[in-house]
Amino acid sequence: MLLLANHSLSLNQKTMFIQYLTKEASSRFGIILLIMALTLSNFCAKAQQKPRIFISTDIGGTDPDDFQSMIHLLMYADLFQIEGLVSTSFQTGRKKDILDMIDLYEKDLPKLLKHKKGFPEPASLRNVCKQGATAWAPYAGLRKSTEGSEWLISCAKKSIDQPLWVLVWGGIEDVAQALHDAPEIKDKIRVYWIGGPNKKWGVNAYDYIAENHPDLWMIECNATYRGWFMDSESPKDITAEAYYPNYIKGRGEMGKDFIKYYKGHIKMGDTPSLAYVMHGEPENPAGESWGGTFTPITRSSKTIFTGNSTAADTVATYGVIEWRFDGPALNVPADSTVFTLSIGGQQWPGYYIGNGKYAVRYSPKQVEVGEYVTISSIEQLNGQKGKYVSTAPWPGKPKPNDYKLGRHWYGDLPNPELFLSQQQGAKTVSKFRKEFLMDWAKRWAWLERD
Structure with missing residues (x-):
């Protein structure tokens, strides 16, 4: 079994070993051992896979919190296979804003690598940066294909037995366009959308998706994400205002940059989408995760x-x-x-x-x-x-x-006890606030001056 789980063996060597076991398995017990070995081999292979993620962000737009979220993503980049970083800002933000953040990451990378292996090379990240939609969709919900929407289709169509997690931090226009141009990708992707205000501005693209692709696997997070930065119940050292001076200040080039956004006050309203894939069971939205808990919905109002x-x-x-x-x-x-x-x-x-x-x-x-x-x-x-x-x-x-939705559309939990102020479902994220912020603090410590 250990031999089969060993990834240094070639496929041919594993095949020969399985044939040998089959020949020698003259008893029922031998067959059982063989089945267990194959199962363990498959389990170990899947356990080593990094989640595939595709980020669509309105970084550089009117809300600077995407810069904070991008820094957080890069500091955890060793945990993911990052396949797309797409700019979808409808104001001043463009792909260059993502590239600027990768430049900061490159300067901090040597210190990060001293603590964890697996961080991607800056060149590989730059190669997956694309320009997406730069204008809201009209009434039809679509405008035209973009470099970002075409890249999403290309990534989704890869022959990989693992879903592509599409984490949308802004408008959902590129996702709508990709679904229109290649509806067959629906079985390959999982969408977690930070809705709320993004839904307000991207309402026509949303209408197109909900009307024409109700069978999409979609977490529509309209309010739950706010538990990430609503800190009324947080310890004093990790409030939105206190976290920067306590854990970020003086740490790396990304730390120097962080103060530019909200004076360093923690917001990062899009980060729960990443945290959802990072810590929990992503295929089970009803389970607990750092990115919230959600309920299946069969209609959208x-x-x-x-x-x-x-x-x-x-x-x-x-x-x-x-x-x-x-x-x-x-x-x-x-x-x-x-x-x-x-x-x-x-x-x-x-x-x-x-x-x-x-x-x-x-x-x-x-x-x-x-x-x-x-x-x-x-x-x-x-x-x-x-x-x-x-x-x-x-x-x-x-x-x-109402839009009639399929079996895999999920929304914020409506339970009154899970509201944080007026924000539906937000306590399913805020309950983990100390845990995820202190985990991040450990990584900021890696960037301390030598």
Whole structure:
């Protein structure tokens, strides 16, 4: 059995040894030993596999927490087979922001290697950096293929008996495009998406996926991730403000860089997706992990209003709201932006969908009484006003237009006792806050000055 588990033996040598055992196994006991040996060999081979991960990040955008998460990823890079690092920022961020972080990692790598083997070469990481979508998807949920979406397809199609974990830290546009261009990859990938505000902005891409690919293996994490940085129950030395001076300051080039983001205060709202694969049983979302615990959901909330909604209309937080309006028939290309929806000082594009019909989608990221107004040069679409009330927990009460999902779509646990403030399921992450932050502190100690 030990010989079969030995990976220094060639496949031919193992085959010859199995044939020998088969010949000598003249008793039932011998056959049992042979079966045990084969099982052990297979188990040992799988145990040595590193999880395959593919990161899609909006690093360099309006929220700098992705820089913190990228530093965390690089400091644990020995645990993973990193197959993709894709920039999907819709603001100023681009692939160069990822490359800049790899430059810092390269300077710290000699110290990391003194403590653990298996850290990837910087060149190998640079080779998997790609540029993804740089604009939100229109009403159709798709725009065009990108270097990032094509790379995702290429990685997913590898002949490897191991899933590709697609960890989405921003917009889900590249995943939507990849699924459209190569739907056969669904059986090869596992998606963990940090939704919430990313769902608010990427609502059209989400609509495409939920409507057309409900059988995707998907963790839709809209609120659970917030347990990573909500530290109301944390010991004083690891609060968001205290962690940097206690465990990061003065440690390596990545430590010097960390202070640039939120003045060093810990946020890293996307890191739970990595922690989920790193510590737990990823194929079992209902189990405990550093990245949260999730429940299967068979529907995702969607409400369609024909005309304006009012304060009497209730929707689920993190659900999709779609307003449709009548107007003049236009001779414009499909998915043309012809009006704007303004909510809370932020604006979303509205589209002409044909036959005198117009539509806009939105997803509230919190419990609120929301108000909106439309802006357009088209008289019928200008100045439309309304309200809505969003409530927890998601996905809320069933409605006729809900997305019907498959067997492997998972969401935040709705149990009231697992809420952290208004954040659904967040305690399934916050309960491990001390454990994962102190584990990270050990790695920061590796970067102390010699």
